[in-house]
Amino acid sequence: MTIEQPWYKDGLQFGCTQCGNCCTGAPGVVWVTAEELAAIAQHKRISIGEMRILHTRLVGERISLREFANGDCVFLDPRTRGCTVYPVRPAQCRTWPFWNSNLVSEEAWDRAHEKCPGMGQGDLVQLEIIQDRAAVIDI
Numbered sequence: 001m002t003i004e005q006p007w008y009k010d011g012l013q014f015g016c017t018q019c020g021n022c023c024t025g026a027p028g029v030v031w032v033t034a035e036e037l038a039a040i041a042q043h044k045r046i047s048i049g050e051m052r053i054l055h056t057r058l059v060g061e062r063i064s065l066r067e068f069a070n071g072d073c074v075f076l077d078p079r080t081r082g083c084t085v086y087p088v089r090p091a092q093c094r095t096w097p098f099w100n101s102n103l104v105s106e107e108a109w110d111r112a113h114e115k116c117p118g119m120g121q122g123d124l125v126q127l128e129i130i131q132d133r134a135a136v137i138d139i
Contacts (some may be wrong), residue, residue, distance in 0.1 A: 007106050008130060014097060015122015020081030021115050022096050023073040029064040030073060031137065032056065032090045037063070039088040040075075065090070091137045098125070098133035 032040075041051040055074050056063050066074040075085045083089055092099075097119055102112045113119040 006103065006127070008103060008109070009127055011124045011126045012098075012109070012130060013120050013122055013124050015118050017118045018082060019117055020076055020083075021117070022093070023076040023081075023083060024067075024071045025115070026071060027067065028071075029059050029062075030067075030090055030092050031139075032063050032065055032092075036088070036090045040085050040090075043085055043088045092139055095133040095136050095139075098130050099137075099139035100134050101139055103130070103134055 037051055037056065038048060040055070041048050044051070046054075052063075055066055057066050058064075068074065072078065073083075075083055075089075077084050083093070097109075097112050097116055102108050109119070
């Protein structure tokens with residue numbers, strides 16, 4: 001019995017260009033855990049209460065970071081297009097672009113690549129690392 005390998009079995013190239021494109025766009029969600037909220041609050045030197053009230057919203061029973069009307073994440077600096085909480089960014093952000101929704105097919109990867117200039121360039125990320133990142137959070 002042979003186990004079918006994913007289409008990206010030979011790895012995928014990715015090198016973050018820090019363009020900020022993954023931090024903006026159509027309305028969506030950036031899921032955050034209680035631990036991630038605490039880390040962001042500590043990084044921003046604000047209370048958990050302030051963090052929750054000003055920077056998050058409830059979506060169903062889960063918590064997401066807020067976004068501005070233009071689709072920018074609340075932590076995306078509009079001037080530099082950089083993340084203001086980069087060292088403590090949520091798992092969803094840390095694992096981009098290796099989300100299950102992007103890895104489901106080459107076509108899905110190519111659609112994501114249209115918005116992300118770092119995909120297809122930079123270091124070759126090996127299959128095991130891709131699978132580890134995809135397993136962190138199901139997006």
